[in-house]
Amino acid sequence: MATLAEVRRLYAQLMAAASGSTDPRLERIFELVPREAFLPAGPWHIRHNGRNVETPGADPAFLYQNTMVVLDAEKGINNGEPFLHAAWIGKAAPRAGDTVTHIGVGTGYYTAILAMLVLPKGRVHGFELEKHLAAKARLNLEPFENAGVIAADAVSRKLPRSDLIYVNAGVVAPPVQWLAALKPGGRMVFPWRPAEKIGFAVLVTNTAAGFSCEPFMPSWFIPCVGASTVGDNDRRPSPSQARRTRSIHVTAECPPDDTATAIFGDVWFSSVALPAAGR
Template structure:
């Protein structure tokens, strides 16, 4: 019989290796947080391609793989793919003492990992729009003194000043208020869905003179209500054009110019970086 602690430690090593982040705290966090505690009682439904498979038992060993686990099948809400989240967390590189806002917390598994990584001294504010999931997250995270769960809409409610905004629902563009909530040097990572066939994970960093933009991988998430279709999709926008984006601007601060890859609501994306260099 394999010891569950050994399984969790091996899983954590895989997550850290996939993230490519040298900080050993990522592996430690994945080893410390029990995924099954955030999934409800097993057996669990695993999403595989276009199908679903039920685990053969309620043995937690089955969920320590790179699999999506269904949380609300009717709404298509899952506990997301661990490899993806390990990569994203490695990108934003949470540090002790930082403040994180988590948009789309689900039942709180990745919220717990973020809370571990900003300890000591840091805090996580997690928004979840679905009442049932927010209640489950609040219960699951009772032991985390540095986490606040908010059942509410992160799009219309405003975000607290943040070093990191971690978004787990697809947006046509990040609302201007999210960008304004970033502290100097702050990072936001989000699934960008500006058009039906365009899905990219993007990290934006607040620089002295603007917001640097890095589309770093393909990504598909369920839509973020209120921020997924604020305006018609930009004409002629395809994945290659979107991937050339190197900065993002508030239209109130800078008028879109010929470098624009997409203009969506009150923000626009540019193929020119904040230093004025064009992407190739």
């Protein structure tokens, strides 16, 4: 029988492979941060294909696989699939010293991973709308001195200036204040849900020419309260238009044109890629 240490080591190797990252810290951090410390006491309910399956017992080894673990069954909130988060983190490439804003922290597991990746001198500001989950996250993150969580709505408030905004709830479009919070060169990863049957993880980068946008993998999250409603005058994309999206614009600064793939109030999406730096 494998020991828990061996199981966690294999899990970390798989996370590094899923990330596509060459950052050697990522594998070690996934090995060091215990997933069970951020979850309720076992046995746990694993969410798969619309069903909850209870683990046979409270052995933490059950957690080191690519599974969602239920945090709040009534509201559909889970600790998400590790392979997905590893891919997102690899794409967003958190760096030492970065300021990260994590929206939808749940009970803090991926917040802790991000906090480790931005050491030394980096910091993670966490937002969790559900007060009972925010309270658990604060407790769970006490050993991580560079991470904090507040129970607040991240949609309606001004965010800290950030090198990375990591969003774990589906939005039809990122609020303007999220874009404004990105530092030059800052990145934002979010689940784009512009229509019921369309779901992509999107990487936004604040470049000198504007906000580039790269849909890079399928992704489905529960809706983000306050940022998941489509207005009467909004325009949803087709699946092919969503895949072809390459930039995001603030409507007040640049009205939509015939390159628009989707329009949602203050923000619109375009099929035109921004010019590369130096061109």
